[in-house]
Amino acid sequence: MTCTEFLSMLDDVIDQSIAAETRAEIEVHLRKCGHCEVVLDTTRKTIEIYRCHEIYEFPTEVSERLHTVIMDRCKKAK
């Protein structure tokens, strides 16, 4: 397996949607290729850091204010 082939499957590797046979080939490639291993690791971390960190705050008071407006508008639209 080449680095280009690995890269083309990167999303499938991350999303765990690869066949067992391909998975074994990828494991072999990763043991030999430090660069691809880093790309895989840091891409996974990138996703996790965005999943776990809310970058746009949505405070309760804002939520309540907007919620009230939405429900009022829906009532009127009835």
Place this chain on the structure above:
Amino acid sequence: MFYRLTPNRSRPVQYPAFLHPNFMSTIQPVAGQNEQHPDVALVERVRAGDLAAYDTLVRKYERQLFRIAQHITQNREDAEDVMQDAFLKAYEKLDQFQGNSKFYTWLVRIAVNESLMRLRKRRTGKMVSIDEDIATEEGSVPRDFADWAPNPEQNYNQSELSEILKKTIQGLPQGFRVVFVLRDVDGLSTEEAAEALGLSVPAVKSRLLRARLQLRERLTRYFKKKASAVSQANSAPKGNEPQANGPMGNGPRANEPRESEPSVNEPKGNGPLGAEPGGDGADA
């Protein structure tokens, strides 16, 4: 677990897709084939005139919709307006919801369209599409192979980290950013994201890969730099600082031993790919 991160309070439990063997969606646990999704019953109640049921749906999805609108419009006031308008429109057009897709996917599609309309207004009528600015080759091939520090987020306080993450994702083309948010932050499947955005599945896959790689590349600049600064500040002359040695000449090989740096996110004994793939974790 390979990170200590600030908990995202919008979701009670955080399982990264690649750590959760049964991951499918953090938004809507997938019901069995013959099981009805709980939203369907709520929608039916709303159709029968029960506004309280709609209140439940709004509470369930308002944060996600706000986040999506904020990512597209990149403006807080616009995001608030989009969220309100999207929920109102969904309520008014509820009869048009056929139930072929999840209610949330249908709702996201409305919010995406409202967000694009808002952008159009801001740009005085200029057409705005989800395909904007995607003709970039930047980041489609990894260039920086330097590994990150074990816990790079610990080198920043919360507001610094927030700014980095915000600035980084805001730099992505809109068409990549929204795909990344729907797939990786909101947890929609590829098919759901495609439906919500009116794109083909291959288009979503292609954009997701490029979005992930571009974000990775950009975050590497921050996390590598900071790790390097910390290392210099400690400045113990260890004589084993990593030297450029890869084909691109800019970083250590990942599998070289590093001082006090454990191999990250690699469950021991499981190989570099981590856990065995879950039977229903795929969305391909």
